[in-house]
Amino acid sequence: MATIQVLKPKFHIDECLEQVRQCLEAGWTGSGFKTVEFENQWKAYTGHANACYLNSNTSGLHLAVNILKRRFGWAEGDEIISTPITFVSTNHAIMYEGLTPRFADVDEYLCLDPRDVEGKINEKTRAIAFVGYGGRVGQLDKIIALCKKYGLRLILDAAHMAGTRVNGVFPGTWDGVDVAVYSFQAVKNLPTGDSGMICFADAGLDAQCRMVSWMGINKDTYARTGSEGSYKWNYGVDYLGFKYNGNAIMAAIALAQLPYLDEENARRRQIVAMYDKGFAGNPRIQVVPAPYADECAYHIYELIVPDREGLLAELAKNGIYGGVHYRDNTEFSMYTYAQGTCPKAHKVSHHIITMPLHLYLTDEDVEKIIRVVNGFVT
Ligand SMILES: Cc1ncc(COP(=O)(O)O)c(C=O)c1O
Numbered sequence: 001m002a003t004i005q006v007l008k009p010k011f012h013i014d015e016c017l018e019q020v021r022q023c024l025e026a027g028w029t030g031s032g033f034k035t036v037e038f039e040n041q042w043k044a045y046t047g048h049a050n051a052c053y054l055n056s057n058t059s060g061l062h063l064a065v066n067i068l069k070r071r072f073g074w075a076e077g078d079e080i081i082s083t084p085i086t087f088v089s090t091n092h093a094i095m096y097e098g099l100t101p102r103f104a105d106v107d108e109y110l111c112l113d114p115r116d117v118e119g120k121i122n123e124k125t126r127a128i129a130f131v132g133y134g135g136r137v138g139q140l141d142k143i144i145a146l147c148k149k150y151g152l153r154l155i156l157d158a159a160h161m162a163g164t165r166v167n168g169v170f171p172g173t174w175d176g177v178d179v180a181v182y183s184f185q186a187v188k189n190l191p192t193g194d195s196g197m198i199c200f201a202d203a204g205l206d207a208q209c210r211m212v213s214w215m216g217i218n219k220d221t222y223a224r225t226g227s228e229g230s231y232k233w234n235y236g237v238d239y240l241g242f243k244y245n246g247n248a249i250m251a252a253i254a255l256a257q258l259p260y261l262d263e264e265n266a267r268r269r270q271i272v273a274m275y276d277k278g279f280a281g282n283p284r285i286q287v288v289p290a291p292y293a294d295e296c297a298y299h300i301y302e303l304i305v306p307d308r309e310g311l312l313a314e315l316a317k318n319g320i321y322g323g324v325h326y327r328d329n330t331e332f333s334m335y336t337y338a339q340g341t342c343p344k345a346h347k348v349s350h351h352i353i354t355m356p357l358h359l360y361l362t363d364e365d366v367e368k369i370i371r372v373v374n375g376f377v378t
Contacts, residue, residue, distance in 0.1 A: 004369065006323040007300075009191035010264070010359040012256055019252035031214065034251035039197070041258055046170045048180070048199040050206035053246035054213055057159045057183030057196035061093030061129075063209055063244060064155045064179045064198060069097050071205060072153065074126045080155070081120055082129040083112050084329040084338070084345040090129055090157045091329055099126070103330055105342040110288055110302070110352075111138025116342075118146055127153040127178075132161040134325075135189070135297040136290040137171045144176035159183035162190040163265040163297030172199060179205070184254055189268070189297050190261050195250040216241025264359055265297040271357055271366055272298050278370030279303065284377050300325050301357045305377050308353045314376040320369055323354035 023029050035053045042051045054060050068074070076098035082091055084103045091101045104120045107113035110133045117128060130143050140156070147154045158164075158172050158180045165171075172180030180199045184192040198213075200206040211218050216239035272293070279285045286304040290296040302325065305311050315322050328349035330338040340346075356369060 001319040003319040004321065004356050004361065004365055005358070006321050006354055006356050007187040008358040008360050009187050011191065011253070012260060015256035016253045019256045020249055023248045023252050029248050031245040031247060034248035034255060035246050038246075038251040038254050038258075041255065042197055042199075045258060045261075046199070047173045048170070049173075049201065050203055051197050051199045052206055052209045052213060053251055054196045054198055054244050055246050055250075056185065056194050056244075057157070057181050058089040058093065059213070059242065059244035060181035060196045060198035061089055061155070061157060062096050063213055063242070064181055065093050065097045065099065065127075067200075067205055067208055067212060068127065068153050068155070068178065069099070071208075072126065074099065077124065078126045079122070079124040080127045080129050081112070081117055081125060083131050083133075084335070084342050085110050085133065085326050085349065086131045086157065086329065087159070087326060088329060088332065089159075090131055091335065094129065095334070100124075101129075101329075101335065101338070103335070103338040103342050103345075105344045106133075106348065107139060108289060109133065109136045109138040109291065110348065111136055111140070112143060113344075114139050114142035114146060117143065121146070121150050121152070125150070125152060127155055129155045129157060131157040131159070132164060132171070134288070134290070134300045134302065135160045135164045136288075137161075137164060137166055137292060137296070139291075140171050140174070140177075144174060147176055153178045156180040159185075159188065159196075160299035161297060162188060162299075163261050165295040166292045167295075177201060184250070189265060189299055190254060190257050192250040192253040192257070195246045195254065212239055212241040213244040214241060215243055261297075267359055268298045268357060269294065269296065271361055272301055274363065274366045275301055275355060275370065278366075278374070282374055282377060285373070298357060301355045302352050303355060303373070304348060304351045305353055305373075306351065307377075308351050311353055311373065311376055315369075315372060318368070318372045320356065320372060322356070324352060325354045 079102040082101040105116040184195045288302040
């Protein structure tokens with residue numbers, strides 16, 4: 001029996017190999033060359049004014065907190081309001097800088113609920129970290145309004161949002177988003193091996209980010225080798241930076257994949273529409289809606305079901321592998337201090353199941369999955 005995986009990246013192998021070949025022939029696999037080309041293409045594709053290529057989204061989230069902390073004079077113990085329904089990177093990034101995630105509950109899109117967020121703003125709050133869950137924009141507009149009302153910064157964890165638009169515009173470029181961070185990790189909509197992009201609205205913070213993401217050195221190697229080919233060793237180091245820069249091999253793969261992203265996201269939406277229709281008549285299944293669904297770059301497709309563990313087992317019996325995105329982060333020992341503060345997220349975390357969603361799924365696969373799910377959840 002052929003098995004169906006929950007997530008499976010599709011690589012355009014010949015184009016990827018050709019791009020990687022160019023790196024190897026040029027003898028340049030580090031930062032620069034393809035990374036600069038990809039940054040420029042990403043800016044053209046998304047409309048972001050600035051883009052700095054990194055080795056992951058996690059690094060980018062950490063840099064976002066690190067750089068905003070310095071820029072706005074945040075102190076250890078200050079708080080960033082965040083979601084418990086996310087990959088731990090979102091919340092670890094806050095902790096790396098000695099700040100504390102203050103968890104707020106989720107809405108029907110499983111994104112931060114603006115009403116709960118507003119109730120959790122206090123004198124220590126400095127920012128809100130919003131996750132575009134599964135590619136959804138949720139109520140980001142209302143979260144931005146809260147940031148403006150209370151003088152907070154907004155960090156957009158756009159790990160799932162490669163290609164999501166609202167009326168043709170990337171939400172990460174909206175006025176009020178200080179920084180958006182994308183992921184091009186192995187199974188994301190734009191897969192590489194591991195990499196990410198951080199897009200600051202402010203050009204000065206972008207310039208600082210380039211320096212901080214490369215050990216705090218104030219010129220990158222590519223620039224140092226210069227047109228005359230001499231290695232300019234006489235650089236300055238003004239900042240305790242990190243080795244977070246992206247490399248040319250990953251950028252080469254991203255360059256090969258980017259031209260396909262919109263058509264691939266359109267296919268994801270077709271699969272989602274089939275699922276939505278297939279589950280619409282089942283009163284025991286709750287689908288997670290998306291605002292602006294016809295422009296959402298669905299990364300994952302979730303159902304809320306009474307017996308999640310039973311359904312996972314039943315799917316596996318049929319060669320179908322589901323998943324769970326995500327467990328309520330306040331269940332992890334690091335974050336238990338916030339247990340009980342987000343009851344909706346906590347409940348959902350025990351009933352949520354990720355259905356297969358990727359470009360190798362045929363319509364017949366989707367029909368089979370719908371059949372198995374509806375046969376079990378009765
Ligand atoms: C919501 C969310 N944030 C952050 C990350 C971290 O991304 P990366 O693996 O590129 O560091 C992920 C990856 O799974 C994610 O799903």
